[in-house]
Every structure is written in structure tokens, then in C-alpha cells.
Amino acid sequence: MVAEGAGRERATMGRDGAMQQGERAETRDTTALHDDPRSRAPLVIGGEDFHGVTEIVCGVHERPMPRGWYVGFALASSALLMLLCLIGWLFWEGLGIWGLNIPVGWGYAIVNFVFWIGIGHAGTLISAILYLLRQHWRTSINRFAEAMTIFAVICALLFPGIHVGRVWVAYWMLPIPNAMGMWPQFRSPLLWDVFAVSTYGTVSFLFWYMGMLPDLATFRDRATKRIKQIIYGVLAMGWRGSARHWLTYEKAYLLLAALSTPLVLSVHSIVSFDFAVSILPGWHTTIFPPYFVAGAVFSGFAMVQMLMLVARHSFRLKHLVTMRHIENMNKIMLVTGSMVGYAYAMEFFIAWYSGNPYEQYAFINRAFGPYAWAYWIMVSCNVIFPQLFWSKRVRTNIALSFVISVLVNVGMWFERFVIVITSLHRDYLPSSWGYYWPTWVDVCTLIGSFGLFFTLFLLFLRFLPIIAMFEVKAVMPQADPHFDEPASHPVPAVAVASGAAAGRTQVADASKEGA
Amino acid sequence: MLPEQRIHGLAAEFDTPGAIYRAAQALRSEGYQRLDAHTPFPIHGMEKVLGLPPSRVPWICLAGGLFGCAGALLLQWWTSAVDYPWVISGKPLFSLPAFIPITFELTVLFAAFGAFFGMLALNRLPRPHHPVFGYSRWQRVTDDRFLLIVEASDPLFDLEETPRRLEQLGGRHIELLEEE
Numbered sequence: 001m002v003a004e005g006a007g008r009e010r011a012t013m014g015r016d017g018a019m020q021q022g023e024r025a026e027t028r029d030t031t032a033l034h035d036d037p038r039s040r041a042p043l044v045i046g047g048e049d050f051h052g053v054t055e056i057v058c059g060v061h062e063r064p065m066p067r068g069w070y071v072g073f074a075l076a077s078s079a080l081l082m083l084l085c086l087i088g089w090l091f092w093e094g095l096g097i098w099g100l101n102i103p104v105g106w107g108y109a110i111v112n113f114v115f116w117i118g119i120g121h122a123g124t125l126i127s128a129i130l131y132l133l134r135q136h137w138r139t140s141i142n143r144f145a146e147a148m149t150i151f152a153v154i155c156a157l158l159f160p161g162i163h164v165g166r167v168w169v170a171y172w173m174l175p176i177p178n179a180m181g182m183w184p185q186f187r188s189p190l191l192w193d194v195f196a197v198s199t200y201g202t203v204s205f206l207f208w209y210m211g212m213l214p215d216l217a218t219f220r221d222r223a224t225k226r227i228k229q230i231i232y233g234v235l236a237m238g239w240r241g242s243a244r245h246w247l248t249y250e251k252a253y254l255l256l257a258a259l260s261t262p263l264v265l266s267v268h269s270i271v272s273f274d275f276a277v278s279i280l281p282g283w284h285t286t287i288f289p290p291y292f293v294a295g296a297v298f299s300g301f302a303m304v305q306m307l308m309l310v311a312r313h314s315f316r317l318k319h320l321v322t323m324r325h326i327e328n329m330n331k332i333m334l335v336t337g338s339m340v341g342y343a344y345a346m347e348f349f350i351a352w353y354s355g356n357p358y359e360q361y362a363f364i365n366r367a368f369g370p371y372a373w374a375y376w377i378m379v380s381c382n383v384i385f386p387q388l389f390w391s392k393r394v395r396t397n398i399a400l401s402f403v404i405s406v407l408v409n410v411g412m413w414f415e416r417f418v419i420v421i422t423s424l425h426r427d428y429l430p431s432s433w434g435y436y437w438p439t440w441v442d443v444c445t446l447i448g449s450f451g452l453f454f455t456l457f458l459l460f461l462r463f464l465p466i467i468a469m470f471e472v473k474a475v476m477p478q479a480d481p482h483f484d485e486p487a488s489h490p491v492p493a494v495a496v497a498s499g500a501a502a503g504r505t506q507v508a509d510a511s512k513e514g515a
Numbered sequence: 516m517l518p519e520q521r522i523h524g525l526a527a528e529f530d531t532p533g534a535i536y537r538a539a540q541a542l543r544s545e546g547y548q549r550l551d552a553h554t555p556f557p558i559h560g561m562e563k564v565l566g567l568p569p570s571r572v573p574w575i576c577l578a579g580g581l582f583g584c585a586g587a588l589l590l591q592w593w594t595s596a597v598d599y600p601w602v603i604s605g606k607p608l609f610s611l612p613a614f615i616p617i618t619f620e621l622t623v624l625f626a627a628f629g630a631f632f633g634m635l636a637l638n639r640l641p642r643p644h645h646p647v648f649g650y651s652r653w654q655r656v657t658d659d660r661f662l663l664i665v666e667a668s669d670p671l672f673d674l675e676e677t678p679r680r681l682e683q684l685g686g687r688h689i690e691l692l693e694e695e
Contacts, residue, residue, distance in 0.1 A: 240656075259623050
């Protein structure tokens with residue numbers, strides 16, 4: 001075949017070019033991390049072709065789940081059951097079963113709410129912002145992260161929902177005409193929150209589902225059982241990958257990404273307004289919106305990293321989720337972790353600079369008062385440990401990456417605990433000082449929310465395409481229609497910029513073996 | 516042979532994005548008008564080769580966004596300043612700065628609805644069946660093969676000449692697709 005011959009010739013050219021760049025030693029070792037930005041590590045390694053990508057991703061779903069999945073599912077669904085029982089009891093008995101008191105009227109529920117909503121932010125960041133910035137490495141992890149966003153938002157929405165006390169009147173939060181003729185208070189940040197979080201959940205779901213359509217079509221076409229054909233057929237909506245479809249699809253996807261980017265920044269800003277708009281020392285600070293957004297991205301990436309490392313190992317995704325992905329995520333955690341550290345320092349500076357004794361007391365009390373233990377857990381997990389990522393050795397070490405991402409999650413939960421509890425527990429007058437301690441119900445509800453999250457996540461791993469197959473294929477060097485053209489054509493600049501050289505070399509190897 | 520009106524078109528399979536791209540280019544330059552490509556992922560530049568007009572989905576998205584923005588402002592103005600006027604924290608009844616967050620959120624929400632449902636509507640989805648699903652090797656088209664369709668409505672469509680041309684261009688497994 002003429003085309004094949006030309007392809008081989010071109011591939012050989014690519015290899016020669018690569019050798020001129022002095023990376024002869026690295027062409028074989030595809031896991032090596034390249035420092036030269038023109039020849040970055042390929043995004044798909046192991047010489048996989050398009051069909052190989054399909055096989056890897058569909059294989060996760062078609063093979064029986066590993067035993068760990070069943071163990072995890074048993075644990076997660078038990079925790080979920082516990083959550084449901086505790087919520088039932090809460091509705092029956094009332095908020096007294098929680099550790100809330102006066103002055104601490106916002107306890108675990110709000111801490112958990114802010115924690116979960118923050119976890120979700122990494123998903124949108126990866127899927128929308130990195131898409132707009134043309135960061136092709138996102139393609140292997142975006143589906144994961146988006147799924148995580150949706151499940152985290154579900155967990156987040158749960159907490160204010162059950163915290164209102166009389167849940168049967170929760171609809172008062174929505175602008176629904178009612179017999180009292182009253183409307184919600186549109187000037188309140190708490191109501192802004194209702195709109196922000198529900199919009200965020202809805203848009204994230206649309207983005208996730210739309211991204212999945214072409215992959216659901218692949219599942220539909222590979223399904224052998226009738227029931228699967230019907231279910232995936234309905235979910236794929238008759239997607240057939242027509243050029244006309246792709247044109248509109250890609251435009252719509254770009255628009256959703258462009259809409260999600262300001263949305264994700266607005267959501268955590270509005271969550272931070274719940275605190276910042278009040279006049280409470282420790283909450284009333286203008287740094288809150290950017291500081292909350294950075295913290296959200298930080299904790300979200302830690303969660304993605306944690307889940308991805310486990311899934312990569314148990315579902316054999318090493319050819320799609322490479323060391324380059326892991327290292328990039330660690331770099332983002334380093335950056336956002338440092339931003340959070342800066343914000344902690346700046347809060348103290350502003351408290352001192354303001355000259356306001358209440359403000360100064362709130363921060364001294366935070367670091368050295370009765371909740372000093374929580375404060376220092378937060379600082380060490382969020383500021384100190386992520387600094388280890390300055391070292392490339394640590395960034396590319398899987399065990400250490402996992403441990404640090406777990407620590408960051410712990411630290412970020414404590415950050416919200418510190419913000420909510422320490423600011424509330426000592427009011428202006430010493431006569432209204434108190435100490436908040438959770439009851440076992442609070443702790444078990446938190447554990448239960450992890451059960452809800454992991455139940456949904458494990459079901460996602462079992463039944464849906466966990467890696468965006470079509471996006472991974474589209475960023476492989478072979479996907480360029482000019483890839484196998486005769487060598488007289490100039491190499492397209494885009495292919496060089498996205499580091500296609502190394503990937504092309506592998507194709508050369510593959511086609512040589514074929515010949 | 517099927518009667519002419521029951522034919523949707525001819526389908527030919529290609530192995531690489533480059534092969535289908537060049538085949539479509541060649542057919543277009545010969546004057547074929549009604550071509551379509553079915554691919555497992557978007558091939559960039561294909562829309563230019565096939566001469567597809569730009570998508571109209573941005574306009575639907577814009578309309579959604581404007582609706583959301585106007586709707587949110589109207590809702591907040593009418594409920595706070597007209598239907599149940601009540602002074603809260605000394606602010607004017609229509610206190611625009613405090614209404615911006617919800618206006619922004621609803622703008623984004625309806626713009627996203629516009630983009631998503633606009634995409635489905637313009638692509639005529641959901642659609643339970645389509646003639647291309649009748650292609651015997653369809654399974655590979657959502658995996659790693661590239662299907663070029665010459666529709667029967669094309670003025671140059673010919674049951675003898677078109678398959679021959681597709682074969683010359685490197686197409687394989689050429690099949691006639693029936694209308695449903």
C-alpha cells in the first residue's frame with residue numbers, strides 16, 4: 001500500500017529528527033521524563049494504537065472486577081447505609097444529636113460541605129481550564145476527575161440540606177410561590193450558595209455526560225448482551241461520530257468549558273462569601289475568595305491523585321496514566337499548596353496590620369488557643385509536606401505521591417474545621433465562650449459521606465468508561481490526518497509542539513515489526 | 516439490487532485518519548457534494564474538506580445565556596421590589612450589586628443548557644436508528660476505523676462508478692447502506 005509505505009518513511013524521518021535532538025537514549029525508555037519542552041514524554045506509552053486504547057479502557061469494564069473492588073464496594077456501601085440510618089435518625093430526633101452548641105452553631109455539617117465542594121473543583125479545573133489551555137495531558141484523567149466532581153457535589157449538597165433542621169421546609173430556599181406570599185432573601189450569601197452549588201452540579205453533570213457520549217457509543221457497539229446493548233444504546237443517544245456531529249459537538253464542548261471556567265471560580269468564591277460577608281473576626285477577610293479557590297483546587301487534585309493512583313494500579317492503566325501525568329498533578333499541588341500557605345501567612349499579617357484587637361485575638365487564639373492542635377495539623381499537612389514536591393525524586397515516587405495526597409486531604413478537611421470552629425467558639429464576650437466537640441453521630445456522618453462518595457465512584461468504575469477514549473485517541477500523533485503524508489510536506493507545528501516526536505518513534509517501531 | 520430510493524448511500528472503510536482525509540479530499544475535488552465521515556474521534560480539518568458550514572450552536576448558547584441573565588434580574592427585581600417589598604439592611608429594594616451573583620449563576624446555567632441541548636438538537640439526537648448502523652463492520656467505527664459515506668442524494672452518485680472510485684482511493688469493505 002502506498003500510504004503505509006509513506007507512513008513508514010515518515011516515521012523513520014521522525015526517528016532521525018528525534019536523534020538529532022540528542023534523545024537517542026530516551027527513545028526506547030518511554031517512561032523517561034523529558035526536560036526539553038519540545039519533546040515531552042508521550043501521553044500514551046507502550047506502543048498502543050487506537051484499538052489498544054479501546055481495549056485498555058473497555059477491558060476495565062468487560063473483565064471481571066478485581067477482588068479489591070468487591071471489598072471496597074462492601075465497605076463503601078455499608079458506610080452509605082450507616083449514613084442513611086443516621087440521616088433518618090436526625091430527621092426523627094432533630095439537630096440535638098449533633099455536637100452543635102451556642103456559640104458554635106455551624107459544626108461538622110458546614111465543614112464537610114465546604115470540604116466536599118472543594119474536592120469537586122479539581123474535576124472542573126482539569127476538564128475545563130486545562131482544556132482551554134490546550135493541556136493535552138488532561139485527557140487521561142479528566143473523566144475520572146469529572147466523575148469525582150459530580151459525586152463530591154452530591155455529598156456537598158447533602159450537608160446543608162440536612163443541616164436546615166426542618167428538612168420538610170427546605171423548599172423555602174427556592175423561589176417557589178407559596179401560601180405565605182414570601183420570597184427568598186436574594187441579598188444573602190446563603191441563598192447565592194444555593195444557586196451557585198446547584199448550577200455547578202448541573203453544569204458539571206452536563207459536561208461529564210456530554211464528554212461521555214462518544215465513549216458510551218463505543219460501549220454500545222462492543223456490548224454482547226442484549227440488556228447492555230439497550231442500556232448503553234439509550235445512554236449513547238444514537239451517537240454515530242459523523243463529521244457533522246463532531247463539528248457541533250466540539251464547539252459545544254468548547255463553550256461548556258468556557259462557561260465552566262468562570263463558574264468554578266465563582267462557586268468557591270460564593271462559598272467563601274458565606275463567611276467573608278459576615279462581620280465575625282476570622283471570617284471577615286477579603287482574601288477569602290481566592291484563598292478558597294486555591295484551596296479547593298489543591299484538595300481536589302490531591303483527591304484525584306489518590307483515586308487515580310489506586311485505579312491505575314488495579315485496572316492496569318499504566319500506559320494511559322503515565323508518570324508524566326502523576327508528576328504534573330504533583331506540580332499543581334505544589335503550586336496551589338504554596339498559595340494556600342501564603343494565604344495563611346497573609347491572614348496573620350492582615351490581622352496584625354488591621355490594628356483590630358478582636359481580629360488579632362481571633363488569629364492568635366487560632367494558632368495557640370484550645371484548637372491549636374487542629375491548626376498545626378492543617379499547617380503541616382497543607383504547607384509543609386507538599387513542599388517535598390520541589391524534589392523531582394519525590395514527585396515521581398508513586399508511594400510518596402499517594403501518602404502526600406492523603407495528607408493533603410486530611411489537612412484540607414482540618415482547614416475548614418479551623419476556619420469554621422475556631423472563629424465561632426469564642427464570641428466577643430468571654431461569657432459566651434465555648435468549646436465544640438463532635439458527637440459520634442457527627443463523625444459517623446462524615447464517614448458515611450465518604451461511603452456515599454466511594455459507592456458512587458466504584459459504580460462509575462464498574463459501569464462507565466473511566467478514561468475519555470476518544471480524547472486520548474485524538475491527541476495521539478497518529479490522529480493527525482497529515483501524520484502519514486509523504487515527507488515532502490513540512491512537519492505540522494502543532495505535532496511538534498505537543499511532543500509528538502517520541503510517540504511517532506513508537507509507531508515506527510510498531511510498523512517495522514509489522515513489515 | 517435495491518430500488519434507488521431505498522438506498523442511503525455507499526460506505527467505505529479506511530484504516531487511518533490520513534487515508535480517509537485524502538479520500539474525502541479527492542472526492543470533493545471531483546465534485547462530490549454529499550459526503551459524510553464517521554470516525555471514532557474528531558479529525559481536525561475534516562469539516563473544511565467536507566465543506567461543512569460553521570456550527571450554529573454558539574448562537575443557541577448565547578440565547579440561553581441572555582435568557583438566564585434577563586430571567587434572573589427580572590425574578591429578583593419582581594420578588595424583592597414589586598411583589599413583596601421589604602427593606603433589608605437598609606439596602607434599596609432593587610439592590611443590583613447584591614443580585615449579581617445569582618444573575619451570573621443563572622446566566623451560566625442557561626447558557627450551558629443552550630450549548631448541551633442545542634448540540635443535541637442540531638445533531639438530531641437522540642436518534643434510535645440510522646442507516647449507517649446497518650454497516651456490517653460498524654463496531655470498528657467507534658473503535659479504530661474510519662467510514663466514508665457517499666450519500667445516494669449526491670448528483671454524482673453512481674452505483675458502478677462510485678464504488679470503483681472509493682476502492683481506488685484505498686477504501687475497503689465497500690457496502691451499500693439501506694434507508695431504514
